[in-house]
Amino acid sequence: MKRLGVKERIIETASDLFYHNGYNQTGINQIIAEAGVAKASMYQHFRSKEDIAVAYLVGRHTIWMGKLFDFISTERTSKGKIIRCFDYLIDWLGEVDFRGCGWQNIITDLPIDHDKIRIQAINHKNEVRNYIHDILKSETEYTIEQAEQLGDQILILIEGAIILSQIQKNKWPILAAKNASISLLK
Amino acid sequence: MKRLGVKERIIETASDLFYHNGYNQTGINQIIAEAGVAKASMYQHFRSKEDIAVAYLVGRHTIWMGKLFDFISTERTSKGKIIRCFDYLIDWLGEVDFRGCGWQNIITDLPIDHDKIRIQAINHKNEVRNYIHDILKSETEYTIEQAEQLGDQILILIEGAIILSQIQKNKWPILAAKNASISLLK
Amino acid sequence: MKRLGVKERIIETASDLFYHNGYNQTGINQIIAEAGVAKASMYQHFRSKEDIAVAYLVGRHTIWMGKLFDFISTERTSKGKIIRCFDYLIDWLGEVDFRGCGWQNIITDLPIDHDKIRIQAINHKNEVRNYIHDILKSETEYTIEQAEQLGDQILILIEGAIILSQIQKNKWPILAAKNASISLLK
Amino acid sequence: MKRLGVKERIIETASDLFYHNGYNQTGINQIIAEAGVAKASMYQHFRSKEDIAVAYLVGRHTIWMGKLFDFISTERTSKGKIIRCFDYLIDWLGEVDFRGCGWQNIITDLPIDHDKIRIQAINHKNEVRNYIHDILKSETEYTIEQAEQLGDQILILIEGAIILSQIQKNKWPILAAKNASISLLK
DNA sequence: CATGAATGAGGCTTCATTCAT
DNA sequence: CATGAATGAAGCCTCATTCAT
Numbered sequence: 001m002k003r004l005g006v007k008e009r010i011i012e013t014a015s016d017l018f019y020h021n022g023y024n025q026t027g028i029n030q031i032i033a034e035a036g037v038a039k040a041s042m043y044q045h046f047r048s049k050e051d052i053a054v055a056y057l058v059g060r061h062t063i064w065m066g067k068l069f070d071f072i073s074t075e076r077t078s079k080g081k082i083i084r085c086f087d088y089l090i091d092w093l094g095e096v097d098f099r100g101c102g103w104q105n106i107i108t109d110l111p112i113d114h115d116k117i118r119i120q121a122i123n124h125k126n127e128v129r130n131y132i133h134d135i136l137k138s139e140t141e142y143t144i145e146q147a148e149q150l151g152d153q154i155l156i157l158i159e160g161a162i163i164l165s166q167i168q169k170n171k172w173p174i175l176a177a178k179n180a181s182i183s184l185l186k
Numbered sequence: 187m188k189r190l191g192v193k194e195r196i197i198e199t200a201s202d203l204f205y206h207n208g209y210n211q212t213g214i215n216q217i218i219a220e221a222g223v224a225k226a227s228m229y230q231h232f233r234s235k236e237d238i239a240v241a242y243l244v245g246r247h248t249i250w251m252g253k254l255f256d257f258i259s260t261e262r263t264s265k266g267k268i269i270r271c272f273d274y275l276i277d278w279l280g281e282v283d284f285r286g287c288g289w290q291n292i293i294t295d296l297p298i299d300h301d302k303i304r305i306q307a308i309n310h311k312n313e314v315r316n317y318i319h320d321i322l323k324s325e326t327e328y329t330i331e332q333a334e335q336l337g338d339q340i341l342i343l344i345e346g347a348i349i350l351s352q353i354q355k356n357k358w359p360i361l362a363a364k365n366a367s368i369s370l371l372k
Numbered sequence: 373m374k375r376l377g378v379k380e381r382i383i384e385t386a387s388d389l390f391y392h393n394g395y396n397q398t399g400i401n402q403i404i405a406e407a408g409v410a411k412a413s414m415y416q417h418f419r420s421k422e423d424i425a426v427a428y429l430v431g432r433h434t435i436w437m438g439k440l441f442d443f444i445s446t447e448r449t450s451k452g453k454i455i456r457c458f459d460y461l462i463d464w465l466g467e468v469d470f471r472g473c474g475w476q477n478i479i480t481d482l483p484i485d486h487d488k489i490r491i492q493a494i495n496h497k498n499e500v501r502n503y504i505h506d507i508l509k510s511e512t513e514y515t516i517e518q519a520e521q522l523g524d525q526i527l528i529l530i531e532g533a534i535i536l537s538q539i540q541k542n543k544w545p546i547l548a549a550k551n552a553s554i555s556l557l558k
Numbered sequence: 559m560k561r562l563g564v565k566e567r568i569i570e571t572a573s574d575l576f577y578h579n580g581y582n583q584t585g586i587n588q589i590i591a592e593a594g595v596a597k598a599s600m601y602q603h604f605r606s607k608e609d610i611a612v613a614y615l616v617g618r619h620t621i622w623m624g625k626l627f628d629f630i631s632t633e634r635t636s637k638g639k640i641i642r643c644f645d646y647l648i649d650w651l652g653e654v655d656f657r658g659c660g661w662q663n664i665i666t667d668l669p670i671d672h673d674k675i676r677i678q679a680i681n682h683k684n685e686v687r688n689y690i691h692d693i694l695k696s697e698t699e700y701t702i703e704q705a706e707q708l709g710d711q712i713l714i715l716i717e718g719a720i721i722l723s724q725i726q727k728n729k730w731p732i733l734a735a736k737n738a739s740i741s742l743l744k
Numbered sequence: 745c746a747t748g749a750a751t752g753a754g755g756c757t758t759c760a761t762t763c764a765t
Numbered sequence: 766c767a768t769g770a771a772t773g774a775a776g777c778c779t780c781a782t783t784c785a786t
Binding site: 223224226227230 | 767768770
Binding site: 421 | 755757758759
């Protein structure tokens with residue numbers, strides 16, 4: 001890990017800690033200790049802990065979207081892609097012991113003034129939403145309006161499956177959400 | 187508020203703060219200050235901050251379930267009751283400025299050893315799940331298995347609607363979830 | 373020193389350090405170390421470092437005014453009392469190695485928002501001013517207006533003598549001020 | 559400002575910040591940021607923050623003395639020049655919102671080992687003292703000794719007027735000092 | 745001669761909890 | 766059953782300075 005630059009080491013370490021232990025449970029001291037960086041070096045690259053979280057979320061967004069894209073690209077049809085999203089959830093969340101969604105997790109118990117983080121969550125969810133809309137819009141069977149309405153419903157199933165599987169530490173919510181999406185797609 | 191006993195004052199104050207500001211954002215000092223209680227008096231009634239949170243969640247569960255029950259009791263049919271659940275979400279979440287679910291919010295960024303709180307979340311969601319299952323089981327149209335599968339899907343829509351409306355600070359996810367549930371109920 | 377209560381120990385220690393080393397040069401850690409107090413104990417009694425400084429200045433005011441009063445009480449006449457003020461300065465400042473005035477010293481290099489401290493300085497100087505005015509007003513030779521004008525001139529000589537003796541680490545400015553006041557009093 | 563050399567830009571920026579915000583309140587980072595200079599470039603020209611302060615004080619001395627000389631040169635007589643010094647104070651201190659004397663301000667709350675700065679203050683005050691002495695010595699009415707004694711008294715009135723007007727944020731101390739000097743000059 | 749990254753030490757403040765009364 | 770004082774650990778952040786390039 002020492003091969004990476006300081007900034008990269010901070011982001012990697014913080015990302016790991018923020019996601020798996022939580023934003024409030026992760027202290028600056030722990031980040032710099034595990035990253036092997038001096039405190040002031042860290043503040044050379046990031047103005048505040050919040051800014052590190054923003055970098056974490058930005059990086060996570062790219063990776064997460066990329067993995068989803070790759071995962072569902074095995075399917076040809078729109079409906080197939082949508083349904084495969086839930087297989088992605090099973091795959092991903094199983095690996096992380098159902099730790100849930102990084103954006104959901106960070107915005108639920110946040111200091112009042114941490115708006116930059118909140119904006120990241122809004123943006124991320126909007127991009128996922130648009131991504132799902134786009135998949136369904138390419139299906140000629142649906143009008144644009146139908147595609148958007150259906151897409152919103154799928155998005156909610158995804159969100160619900162993530163949070164409920166996190167609470168229950170079990171994949172059944174994801175399977176139920178998959179079944180629901182199959183029904184909704186007819 | 188001075189009419190209430192010490193324990194009740196603590197729970198009321200903490201419940202308000204935990205829900206609206208977050209568990210990590212709420213300090214012991216703030217609770218005792220707003221409750222008008224001495225610190226050691228508080229520790230007489232509660233072994234730890236976590237225990238206060240448990241009392242908060244236990245109380246919230248009773249109130250929340252009661253309100254839901256009252257709200258949907260205007261409907262006669264099972265399907266009507268289920269769909270009216272989403273009207274309840276609109277009503278409730280609109281009032282609290284889309285502050286989300288107390289149990290979702292508290293388990294996402296919690297010290298590793300706070301298992302009593304985690305158990306509360308699991309229990310609450312299980313009771314909501316059973317409640318929905320029971321409503322659908324009373325519908326002769328469905329087999330027990332169908333009722334349970336459908337109920338799980340409804341639960342996930344509820345969870346997804348809550349968390350997404352919290353992120354977006356908007357009721358559209360609840361409306362979308364309502365539409366999805368209408369489709370799923372045929 | 374252990375016989376004193378925590379709050380008194382903090383004030384005593386901080387007063388010594390603030391006066392002799394300066395407000396900015398004195399850290400919270402040094403105060404609690406020398407006072408033998410835990411950091412959080414200190415913050416039980418004082419909301420902030422600034423508040424400790426306020427307590428320091430309030431206490432210092434009482435002591436300083438008292439010493440001045442005692443010192444000049446050997447004189448009967450108004451003029452005698454005024455002139456003896458400068459003997460007080462020589463006595464006091466000689467003892468503290470010409471460390472200057474606690475209020476002058478603290479307001480010259482203060483964080484922008486430390487207004488409580490600034491107010492202490494203003495109040496202290498006003499009380500000294502009124503004290504000198506009162507002494508001269510009891511002199512029948514002067515009208516009230518004359519007493520006030522003359523008092524202001526004396527006050528300025530005091531202030532100038534303090535700061536200049538601090539810079540020069542020498543008592544000559546105090547002696548010069550004393551001579552000036554003799555001339556002004558006719 | 560980009561026309562100036564690096565060293566000049568640093569001194570100009572630091573001078574402004576040191577005087578108006580205070581030495582301790584001004585950080586190295588703020589100086590280089592506002593001067594548009596790299597950190598190590600700054601340390602190329604100045605060994606330490608203290609050295610920058612020395613350069614600031616040296617430059618300020620020349621400017622300050624020059625302005626005073628110009629201001630009082632409208633007067634022909636020694637006494638007239640001395641009294642006009644206080645008009646200078648009113649003019650200057652009114653413009654800087656009664657921010658006081660750069661040398662007084664910097665020596666009151668200084669790290670123990672910052673002797674180079676202390677020496678600057680001593681030197682500056684000595685030069686002002688000599689300047690005033692010289693003005694009064696050119697007055698044939700006084701013996702050399704009288705001129706020096708009177709000059710010291712004037713200097714103290716100046717110092718007291720500066721610091722007291724800084725605390726009170728008002729020009730009345732300067733006016734009182736002017737009146738005192740008029741009396742002392744007979 | 746100029747640069748941005750890196751640093752150790754320390755800044756002030758708050759945490760949940762326990763203790764003596 | 767109630768209280769305020771006391772605590773160790775940790776919180777996030779900034780300081781003036783040095784180093785490798």
